[in-house]
Amino acid sequence: MIPQIGVTCSAGMGQTQPIEKVGRCYLDGVVAAGGLPTVLPSLDPARAAQVVDGLDGLLLTGGGDVDPARYGAETEPACGETDAPRDAWELALIAAARAAGTPVLGICRGIQILNVAFGGTLVQDLPSRGLDGHDQIEQAGAEVHRATITPGSLLHRVVGTGSLGINTLHHQAVDRVGDGLVVTASADDGVVEGLEATADAVLAVQWHPELLLDRPPHQAVFDWLVRSAGR
Numbered sequence: 001m002i003p004q005i006g007v008t009c010s011a012g013m014g015q016t017q018p019i020e021k022v023g024r025c026y027l028d029g030v031v032a033a034g035g036l037p038t039v040l041p042s043l044d045p046a047r048a049a050q051v052v053d054g055l056d057g058l059l060l061t062g063g064g065d066v067d068p069a070r071y072g073a074e075t076e077p078a079c080g081e082t083d084a085p086r087d088a089w090e091l092a093l094i095a096a097a098r099a100a101g102t103p104v105l106g107i108c109r110g111i112q113i114l115n116v117a118f119g120g121t122l123v124q125d126l127p128s129r130g131l132d133g134h135d136q137i138e139q140a141g142a143e144v145h146r147a148t149i150t151p152g153s154l155l156h157r158v159v160g161t162g163s164l165g166i167n168t169l170h171h172q173a174v175d176r177v178g179d180g181l182v183v184t185a186s187a188d189d190g191v192v193e194g195l196e197a198t199a200d201a202v203l204a205v206q207w208h209p210e211l212l213l214d215r216p217p218h219q220a221v222f223d224w225l226v227r228s229a230g231r
Helices: 024-032 045-053 084-100 109-117 154-159 216-229
Strands: 004-008 010-013 018-021 036-040 057-060 104-107 145-149 163-166 181-186 192-197 202-205
Touching: 004 024, 004 084, 004 216, 010 084, 024 036, 024 216, 045 084, 057 084, 057 109, 057 216, 084 104, 084 109, 104 109, 104 216, 109 192, 109 202, 145 154, 145 192, 154 181, 154 192, 154 202, 154 216, 202 216
Parallel strands: 004 036, 004 057, 057 104, 104 202
Antiparallel strands: 010 018, 145 163, 145 181, 181 192, 192 202
């Protein structure tokens, strides 16, 4: 059986009606790894367990900012637009996936909502903390800086290197790490670039490997998700 991978998406507006959208490259990464992507629109959180029951793996994609209220913080001026239904839906999906033992991969916003789900907090705006150079959308397909990866970590085993060139398209990041998560990759300025769970099948990165699929270490994170989902 082909592993079924649920892929979260962002809300948007078409010409005449609301739409749900997801970058094609996320789907390409899943397909290249041998999985079948299933796009998950934001639904009533009460349906999360039922949805996860029909999946073999969960991919939390990039997108807008997580509402600071979700981690007990006041909204700062530089915080971007939030999406309350998506926050609620993804938090419910994460809880259901953990309960079911379903593997989870988080990318960009995905690492952030995972950290919040585990009780952690976020930096609402890196430049406001004097941490510049992480929102370089004009170089989305380039390895802009390097991430140092913890030896022996799951991420290290997946990508096969202790230093990886990555792209960077974010202005928020992990702050206080959630309970049950460990940092497995960091930028030179200390910004968290990778997390994984100590007791769950959870892997998360701050960069966008789906935009670097022609480089094996980046495709490898999708390979991990599909391989784990097929067990």
